[in-house]
Amino acid sequence: MLEIKNVHKTFNKGTINEKKALNGVDLKLQPGDFVTVIGGNGAGKSTMLNMIAGVYPIDQGTILLDGKDISDLPEYKRAYMLGRVFQDPMMGTAAGMEIQENMAMAYRRGKRRGLSWGITKKEKKMFKEKLATLDLGLEERMTSKVGLLSGGQRQALTLLMATLKKPSLLLLDEHTAALDPKTAKKVLDLTEKIVAKDNLTTLMVTHNMKDAINIGNRLIMMNEGRVIYDVSGQEKKNLKVPDLLKKFEEVSGEDFANDRMLLS
Amino acid sequence: MTLITNLYSALAQGTLWGIMALGVYITFRILDIADLSCDGTFALGGCISAVFITRGVDPFLTLLMALAAGMIAGAVTGILHTRLMIPAILAGILTMIALWSVNIRIMGGPNISLLGEDTVFTKMIYSLGLDQTLATLVVGLVIGIIVIAALYWFFGTEIGSAVRATGNNEFMVRALGGNTDTAKVLGLVISNGLISLSGALVAQNQGYGDIKMGTGSIVIGLASIVIGEVIFGKRFNFAYILASLIGGSIVYRMIISLVLHFGLSTDDMKLFTAIIVAIALGIPALKAKYSQRRTPA
Numbered sequence: 001m002l003e004i005k006n007v008h009k010t011f012n013k014g015t016i017n018e019k020k021a022l023n024g025v026d027l028k029l030q031p032g033d034f035v036t037v038i039g040g041n042g043a044g045k046s047t048m049l050n051m052i053a054g055v056y057p058i059d060q061g062t063i064l065l066d067g068k069d070i071s072d073l074p075e076y077k078r079a080y081m082l083g084r085v086f087q088d089p090m091m092g093t094a095a096g097m098e099i100q101e102n103m104a105m106a107y108r109r110g111k112r113r114g115l116s117w118g119i120t121k122k123e124k125k126m127f128k129e130k131l132a133t134l135d136l137g138l139e140e141r142m143t144s145k146v147g148l149l150s151g152g153q154r155q156a157l158t159l160l161m162a163t164l165k166k167p168s169l170l171l172l173d174e175h176t177a178a179l180d181p182k183t184a185k186k187v188l189d190l191t192e193k194i195v196a197k198d199n200l201t202t203l204m205v206t207h208n209m210k211d212a213i214n215i216g217n218r219l220i221m222m223n224e225g226r227v228i229y230d231v232s233g234q235e236k237k238n239l240k241v242p243d244l245l246k247k248f249e250e251v252s253g254e255d256f257a258n259d260r261m262l263l264s
Numbered sequence: 265m266t267l268i269t270n271l272y273s274a275l276a277q278g279t280l281w282g283i284m285a286l287g288v289y290i291t292f293r294i295l296d297i298a299d300l301s302c303d304g305t306f307a308l309g310g311c312i313s314a315v316f317i318t319r320g321v322d323p324f325l326t327l328l329m330a331l332a333a334g335m336i337a338g339a340v341t342g343i344l345h346t347r348l349m350i351p352a353i354l355a356g357i358l359t360m361i362a363l364w365s366v367n368i369r370i371m372g373g374p375n376i377s378l379l380g381e382d383t384v385f386t387k388m389i390y391s392l393g394l395d396q397t398l399a400t401l402v403v404g405l406v407i408g409i410i411v412i413a414a415l416y417w418f419f420g421t422e423i424g425s426a427v428r429a430t431g432n433n434e435f436m437v438r439a440l441g442g443n444t445d446t447a448k449v450l451g452l453v454i455s456n457g458l459i460s461l462s463g464a465l466v467a468q469n470q471g472y473g474d475i476k477m478g479t480g481s482i483v484i485g486l487a488s489i490v491i492g493e494v495i496f497g498k499r500f501n502f503a504y505i506l507a508s509l510i511g512g513s514i515v516y517r518m519i520i521s522l523v524l525h526f527g528l529s530t531d532d533m534k535l536f537t538a539i540i541v542a543i544a545l546g547i548p549a550l551k552a553k554y555s556q557r558r559t560p561a
Binding site for chain 2: 053075076077079080082084090091092093094095096097101102104105106108109110111113114115116117118119161
C-alpha cells in the first residue's frame with residue numbers, strides 16, 4: 001500500500017516567500033484504510049496529497065505505492081493508480097465536454113490512449129448504470145455538457161469518475177468544502193458508499209472535525225508539515241471534537257480553534 | 265455583373281481559405297491557444313508548393329509536402345511551448361519569425377511565379393473542362409470535406425478526446441493519466457499542417473508563392489471563425505461546427521469582395537478585418553457585462 005518516508009517539500013526556496021510545506025512526513029497505510037486528515041491552514045494536508053499525486057516534485061524522501069517507488073514519476077504516469085477529487089468542483093471535470101465523454105476519459109485512466117473510438121456503445125450503457133447509482137438524474141443527461149451541472153453534481157460526477165476504474169488509492173482533497181451543507185452531506189454519504197463498496201484505500205482531507213471522527217477507520221492530524229497524531233480503531237471512535245482540539249493545542253502549543261473549524 | 269462574378273469568385277476562394285480557418289480553430293477554440301505561427305506556416309505551404317511545382321513535382325503531391333512541412337513547423341512551436349516552457353503566444357511568434365527566413369531560403373527569393381506551370385486548378389480546368397472559379401470551388405470543397413471528415417474522426421478517438429479535454433481542463437487530463445504536453449504538440453501539428461495546406465492551395469490558385477502571403481492570416485482565420493459562429497451558431501454536432509467555419513470563411517471573402525467593390529482599397533483590408541474580429545470577440549463580453557448591470561429603479 002502507500003508508504004511515505006521522510007518526505008520534505010519547500011516552496012520558493014531561497015526567496016523571501018520560502019515556505020516549508022512538508023517537513024519529514026512519514027505515513028504508512030494498510031490496504032482498505034480510510035484515513036481522514038485534519039490540521040490547521042498551511043499544515044501540509046493538501047501538499048501531501050499533491051506530492052502523492054505528483055503535482056510537484058518532492059525535495060527529499062520516498063513515496064511507495066503498491067511496493068513501487070513513484071517518487072520521480074510525472075503526474076500523468078502515476079494517475080493509473082490514483083483516483084482524485086479536488087476542493088474546486090471545476091477542477092475534476094472538463095466543462096465543455098459531455099458527461100459521457102468525461103466518463104470515457106476517466107475510464108481510460110492509466111490506459112494508453114490510441115486511435116480507437118473515444119467511447120463505445122458498451123461503455124455508454126455501463127456509464128448510464130453507474131450514473132443512476134448517484135440518484136441525481138444524470139443518467140438521462142449523458143450528452144449534456146458538464147458545464148451545465150451544479151457544483152454538487154459535478155463533484156458527485158468527479159467522485160464517480162475517480163472510482164470508475166478502481167484506484168489503488170483514492171485522494172479526496174476537501175472535496176465537500178466548496179458545497180452547501182446539504183449537498184456536502186450528500187456527496188459525503190456517496191463517498192462512504194463508494195469506498196465501502198469497492199473497499200478502497202482512501203485519504204480524505206477535511207476541515208470538518210465531526211466528519212473526520214465519524215468517517216473512516218483512522219484519523220491523522222498534521223501540523224507544520226508533519227503527522228503529529230495518528231489514531232485508529234476504537235480509540236478513534238471514542239474521540240470527541242473537544243478531545244481533538246485539546247490534542248492539537250497539546251502537541252502544537254497553538255490555538256487550533258479558528259472560526260472555520262468551530263463553525264463547521 | 266462584375267459584382268456577381270466577384271462574389272462567385274470570392275465564394276470559391278473562401279473554400280481554400282476555409283482550410284486555414286479549420287487549422288486556426290483547432291488551436292484557438294479547441295486548445296485555447298492563440299498560435300501566431302499561422303502567418304509563417306501559411307506562407308511556408310505556399311513556398312513549398314510553388315518551389316516543388318517549378319521543379320516538376322506533381323502539384324497534388326506538393327500539397328502533401330506542404331501539409332508535412334506545416335506539421336513540422338507546428339511541432340517546433342509545440343516543443344518550444346511545452347518542453348522549453350515558452351508562453352504559447354511567444355512560441356508562435358518565434359516560429360513565425362524564423363519561418364520568414366526559412367521561406368526565403370526555400371524559394372531562393374521573395375517570390376516564385378507559377379506562370380505556365382501546372383497546378384491542381386489548371387489540371388482540373390484541362391481534364392474536366394471547368395472554368396477557373398468552378399475548378400477552385402470543386403478543389404476547395406472536396407479537400408474541405410476530406411479534412412472535416414478526418415478531423416471529425418480524429419477528435420472522436422481516445423487521443424483526440426484527450427486533446428479536446430486538454431483545452432478544457434489540463435489539470436483534469438493529467439489527473440486522468442493524459443499527457444497534456446503531447447496533446448498540445450499534437451494539436452499544434454495538425455493545426456499548422458492544415459494552415460500550410462491552405463497556403464499551398466492559395467499559392468497555386470493565385471499563380472505564385474510569396475513570402476508575404478501569410479501576413480495577417482491569423483486574423484483572417486479568426487474572422488472566419490467568429491463569422492461562422494455568429495451566422496451558423498454553435499449547434500448540432502462537431503462536423504456541423506467545422507463545416508460552419510468554411511461557411512464563415514466564404515462569407516468573409518464575400519464581405520471583403522463587397523467592400524472592395526464599393527471602393528475601399530485593398531490596403532485597408534487588414535484594418536477592416538481587425539475591426540470585424542475585435543467587434544465579434546468583444547460583443548459577447550460586453551453583452552454579459554451589461555446584462556449584469558442593475559436596471560435603474
